Amino acid sequence: MHDFYADTKSIPTKPMLETILAASLGDEQKGEDPTTAALESRVAELLGKEAAIFMISGTMCNEIAVRVHCDPGDEVICDASSHLLNYECGSPAALSGVVMNTLQGRHGIFSIDDVRNAIRPISRYMPVSKMLLVEQTANLGGGAIWPLETIDAVAEEAKSAGLVTHMDGARLMNAVVKTGISAARYARDFDSVWIDFSKGLGAPCGAVLAGSAEFCEQAWRQKQALGGAMRQSGVLASTCLYALDNHIEQLAADNALAASIGERIKNLPGVINMLPVDSNIIIFDVSEKSPTAAEIVKLLQNEGVIIGAFGERRLRVVTCLNVNEASGEKLVQALTPLLND
Numbered sequence: 001m002h003d004f005y006a007d008t009k010s011i012p013t014k015p016m017l018e019t020i021l022a023a024s025l026g027d028e029q030k031g032e033d034p035t036t037a038a039l040e041s042r043v044a045e046l047l048g049k050e051a052a053i054f055m056i057s058g059t060m061c062n063e064i065a066v067r068v069h070c071d072p073g074d075e076v077i078c079d080a081s082s083h084l085l086n087y088e089c090g091s092p093a094a095l096s097g098v099v100m101n102t103l104q105g106r107h108g109i110f111s112i113d114d115v116r117n118a119i120r121p122i123s124r125y126m127p128v129s130k131m132l133l134v135e136q137t138a139n140l141g142g143g144a145i146w147p148l149e150t151i152d153a154v155a156e157e158a159k160s161a162g163l164v165t166h167m168d169g170a171r172l173m174n175a176v177v178k179t180g181i182s183a184a185r186y187a188r189d190f191d192s193v194w195i196d197f198s199k200g201l202g203a204p205c206g207a208v209l210a211g212s213a214e215f216c217e218q219a220w221r222q223k224q225a226l227g228g229a230m231r232q233s234g235v236l237a238s239t240c241l242y243a244l245d246n247h248i249e250q251l252a253a254d255n256a257l258a259a260s261i262g263e264r265i266k267n268l269p270g271v272i273n274m275l276p277v278d279s280n281i282i283i284f285d286v287s288e289k290s291p292t293a294a295e296i297v298k299l300l301q302n303e304g305v306i307i308g309a310f311g312e313r314r315l316r317v318v319t320c321l322n323v324n325e326a327s328g329e330k331l332v333q334a335l336t337p338l339l340n341d
């Protein structure tokens with residue numbers, strides 16, 4: 001199968017898995033796993049933060065950041081399309097008792113005015129505006145890359161009003177390889193930030209959350225409380241270290257493949273709208289004359305191609321190390337007869 005459903009489906013390569021056999025291991029809960037410690041210090045440096053913690057998933061990084069930064073009744077300001085709001089089971093409310101104030105950004109990217117208007121005055125009646133979330137890249141925004149000046153501006157606005165800032169960097173490294181701007185620079189004004197290893201970087205699971213030493217100490221308590229503390233986690237961390245050494249360039253190839261596939265899909269007559277393809281995600285809408293998104297997914301599956309339906313007429317294609325130019329060719333060839341009117 002040519003699987004374009006999500007970069008989360010990236011399969012660890014054999015050399016990546018071989019690193020597990022050579023990994024030095026210990027009890028992570030006791031701070032005795034050297035491979036995990038090495039990964040944490042590598043990522044702390046990469047993200048320009050004092051410390052970092054290995055987590056089992058990106059969702060756990062987001063949820064723990066909310067728990068550490070916020071008190072019940074506080075408000076998190078974020079784009080309406082954010083993963084934190086839409087795909088984490090309502091956990092900001094369930095685990096941390098916060099409310100979400102959603103902004104209608106463009107492709108997941110909101111402006112300094114949006115933030116200024118959303119921050120509440122100090123009031124006996126209102127929730128406390130506590131945390132600003134930025135998702136780099138913006139997944140449901142079609143993998144849109146936040147321009148640095150916009151990130152800097154919204155973070156500065158939030159911080160000057162006393163909010164904390166958190167970056168969901170699930171695909172931050174896709175932005176880094178595209179723009180040449182370092183991860184640390186993107187994250188400069190963020191109190192916490194994380195990157196995911198289970199997406200384009202190709203590890204089986206794992207994400208690393210970074211921030212100040214004090215933030216990380218509190219985050220460790222939350223990780224323990226939620227059952228996220230591990231034992232010989234070097235088994236996983238070794239695959240993440242391998243990804244840092246060997247798979248960053250792959251992200252550039254993924255971005256380039258998405259751009260070329262996107263260009264070809266955009267020209268099919270049945271495609272009425274495509275979000276700008278900034279990184280490794282292509283989101284497009286098909287006309288009323290075309291089959292529905294669900295029908296297209298089924299028809300493509302019969303041809304050995306997997307993509308995702310995100311609404312009645314919206315489809316998503318994601319590139320990662322599972323697919324190559326030949327897979328792209330197959331996808332476009334299978335889509336063409338379905339979207340030809």
Ligand SMILES: Cc1ncc(COP(=O)(O)O)c(C=O)c1O
Binds near residue numbers: 056059
């Ligand atoms: C933008 C974004 N944030 C967070 C997550 C959650 O990451 P994980 O699957 O590692 O929990 C995802 C997963 O797809 C994502 O796309």
